[in-house]
Amino acid sequence: MKQFSFLFLFLFFLASVAAGEVAATIELRVKNESRGPLSFTLPVNHIVFWGAVREDTLTGGNYNITLRETQTGFVHIRIMDRVIRLFVQPGDHLRVSIDESNIDKPVSIEGNNGGGQEIFTSMELTYPGNLVSRYKKDTTAALLERHVMNDKNVRLKVFKILYDERKIDKAFMDFMQLNLDYYHASVISEIISGKFALTQLSEDHPLFKPVFPADFAVLWDKLYRQYPVNNIAALQTFGYNGGFNLYAGNYINGYIQWIRRNNKAVTAPGWAAGMRESFQTIRSNLSPDVAEYLEAGILFTELSREKNYAELVKFSNDFKKRYPRSRYTFYLEPLLKKANAWYDKVKGDFTAEQKLIPGYAAIDSFKQLMKPFLGKAVFIEFWATWCITCKDQFDHENDLHRFLKSKGVEHLYISVDKQLHETEWKELIKYFDLRGSHIRANEKLVKDLSRIFWQGRGYALPLYVVISRSGYIVEFDAYRPSEKKKLYRQIEKYVQ
Structure with missing residues (x-):
C-alpha cells in the first residue's frame, strides 16, 4: 500500500510538472x-x-x-x-x-x-538600426565585417572568461554565443539592407544610388549562409531580432528582393500585394516553424499600427487556418478583436453628422475653405491619420460635440494626409464618430495652411484653432479637447 501511495504521488508530481x-x-x-x-x-x-x-x-x-x-x-x-x-x-x-x-x-x-546575468543586462545592445552611424566609415564590406566582428569578440570574451572560471554554465555560454552571433549579423544585415534600399528609390530621389556595391552583396550572401534565418534555435535569442523580424525582415524584404532583381523578377505594387508576396516568400523559403513565427510577428506588428484592418483581418484568418494550433494566436486575438470592431464600424456609410465638404479636393486656400462658415464661430482640429496624439484626443469628442452644438459653434476637421491615405482618413472619421465638417487638404491648401499657422515651416500636430463669427483667427493655439474646462471657457468668449 505504501509503495502504491509513493508511486501515485510520484506520478502526480510528473503530471503537475507536465501541466505547467x-x-x-x-x-x-x-x-x-x-x-x-x-x-x-x-x-x-x-x-x-x-x-x-x-x-x-x-x-x-x-x-x-x-x-x-x-x-x-x-x-x-x-x-x-x-x-x-x-x-x-x-x-x-x-x-x-x-x-x-x-x-x-x-x-x-x-x-x-x-555574474553573467549582470554583464548581459549591463551590456549595451541597442537596436541594430541605431548602430548604422557607428560603422559609417567602413566603406568596404571587408572593413565593415572586421569592425563588427571585433566588437562581437570583445563582448564574447567576457563570457568566455567567466565560463573558463566556471562562473557560468555551458547552457548560458551557448546562449550568449548564439545571441551575439545573430545580434551582430543583424547589425551587418541592417547596414547592407540600407545600401540596397538606396538602389530601389526613384532615380530623381536625392539619395538614389544606381549601383549596389558588389562586395557588400557578397558579404550579404555569406552572412545569411553563415547565420541562416531558417534556424529554430536562433528564435530563442535576443539577437535574432530587436523587435519583430529585423534579421529575417531584411532577408525577406531585402536579400530575397535583391536575388529576384538579379533574376529580373518584379515586385507587386501596393501594401496588400507586398504583404501577400512577403508571406509567400516566407513559406517558400523557410521551414514551417520559422514561417509560422515570422508570419505571426508581421501580423502582430501590422495590427499594432491600427491601419489596413480590412486586409489584416483576411491575412489573420488565413494564418489561423494554416496554423490552427499556433501558440501565437493567443497574442494576436486582442488586436484582432479591435480590428474586427473597426471593420464593422467603418464598412457602413457616413452618418448625417459626418459631413465631407463638397468639392474638397479642389479647395486650394484657407480663405476659400472658410467661405461657407462666414458669420459662424468655428472650432478647427488639424490632424492626420498617423498622428497618435490627435487620435488620443478623439476620446473627448462626445463632450466637445455636445458643447459646440449647444453654443452654435461649427466643428471643422482638417486632415493634412496625402491622397495615398484617403481611404484610411474616411475610415477614421467613421471609427471615431467625428461629427462635423471634414476636409483632406490638397498640397496647395497644406502649403497655405502652413504659411498661416506655422510660419511656412511645415506643420506640427495636433493643432486647435478658434475662428470668431466675424471670420478672424482669435486663437491660433487653443486648448486641447482633453482640457475641457479651459477650452470651453476659451471658446465661450467668442460666442457671447
Missing part, C-alpha cells in the same frame, strides 16, 4: 521606489515573441515573476527606466535588486549564472 507548474522564479526588488510601471516579455515555448509582453505595476518596491517550463529562456524586463535581460533555466531562482543611488552598481543579480 512553476519551473523558475524571478524576484524584483527596487530600493527607494514603492510604485512604478513594469512590463516583461516571457518566451513562448522558449521562443522570443515580442507580442507576449505583459504590463503591470510595481507596488511596495517588490514584484515576483513565475515561469512555467515552456517560458524559460530569454526574459526581457522593463522596470521604471531600467531594462533587465536574463537567461532563465528550469530550476533557477533569480533575485534582481535595483538601487539607482548606487552609481557603481545599480543592478545586482543573485542566483544561477548571476
Whole structure:
C-alpha cells in the first residue's frame, strides 16, 4: 500500500510538472521606489515573441515573476527606466535588486549564472538600426565585417572568461554565443539592407544610388549562409531580432528582393500585394516553424499600427487556418478583436453628422475653405491619420460635440494626409464618430495652411484653432479637447 501511495504521488508530481507548474522564479526588488510601471516579455515555448509582453505595476518596491517550463529562456524586463535581460533555466531562482543611488552598481543579480546575468543586462545592445552611424566609415564590406566582428569578440570574451572560471554554465555560454552571433549579423544585415534600399528609390530621389556595391552583396550572401534565418534555435535569442523580424525582415524584404532583381523578377505594387508576396516568400523559403513565427510577428506588428484592418483581418484568418494550433494566436486575438470592431464600424456609410465638404479636393486656400462658415464661430482640429496624439484626443469628442452644438459653434476637421491615405482618413472619421465638417487638404491648401499657422515651416500636430463669427483667427493655439474646462471657457468668449 505504501509503495502504491509513493508511486501515485510520484506520478502526480510528473503530471503537475507536465501541466505547467512553476519551473523558475524571478524576484524584483527596487530600493527607494514603492510604485512604478513594469512590463516583461516571457518566451513562448522558449521562443522570443515580442507580442507576449505583459504590463503591470510595481507596488511596495517588490514584484515576483513565475515561469512555467515552456517560458524559460530569454526574459526581457522593463522596470521604471531600467531594462533587465536574463537567461532563465528550469530550476533557477533569480533575485534582481535595483538601487539607482548606487552609481557603481545599480543592478545586482543573485542566483544561477548571476555574474553573467549582470554583464548581459549591463551590456549595451541597442537596436541594430541605431548602430548604422557607428560603422559609417567602413566603406568596404571587408572593413565593415572586421569592425563588427571585433566588437562581437570583445563582448564574447567576457563570457568566455567567466565560463573558463566556471562562473557560468555551458547552457548560458551557448546562449550568449548564439545571441551575439545573430545580434551582430543583424547589425551587418541592417547596414547592407540600407545600401540596397538606396538602389530601389526613384532615380530623381536625392539619395538614389544606381549601383549596389558588389562586395557588400557578397558579404550579404555569406552572412545569411553563415547565420541562416531558417534556424529554430536562433528564435530563442535576443539577437535574432530587436523587435519583430529585423534579421529575417531584411532577408525577406531585402536579400530575397535583391536575388529576384538579379533574376529580373518584379515586385507587386501596393501594401496588400507586398504583404501577400512577403508571406509567400516566407513559406517558400523557410521551414514551417520559422514561417509560422515570422508570419505571426508581421501580423502582430501590422495590427499594432491600427491601419489596413480590412486586409489584416483576411491575412489573420488565413494564418489561423494554416496554423490552427499556433501558440501565437493567443497574442494576436486582442488586436484582432479591435480590428474586427473597426471593420464593422467603418464598412457602413457616413452618418448625417459626418459631413465631407463638397468639392474638397479642389479647395486650394484657407480663405476659400472658410467661405461657407462666414458669420459662424468655428472650432478647427488639424490632424492626420498617423498622428497618435490627435487620435488620443478623439476620446473627448462626445463632450466637445455636445458643447459646440449647444453654443452654435461649427466643428471643422482638417486632415493634412496625402491622397495615398484617403481611404484610411474616411475610415477614421467613421471609427471615431467625428461629427462635423471634414476636409483632406490638397498640397496647395497644406502649403497655405502652413504659411498661416506655422510660419511656412511645415506643420506640427495636433493643432486647435478658434475662428470668431466675424471670420478672424482669435486663437491660433487653443486648448486641447482633453482640457475641457479651459477650452470651453476659451471658446465661450467668442460666442457671447
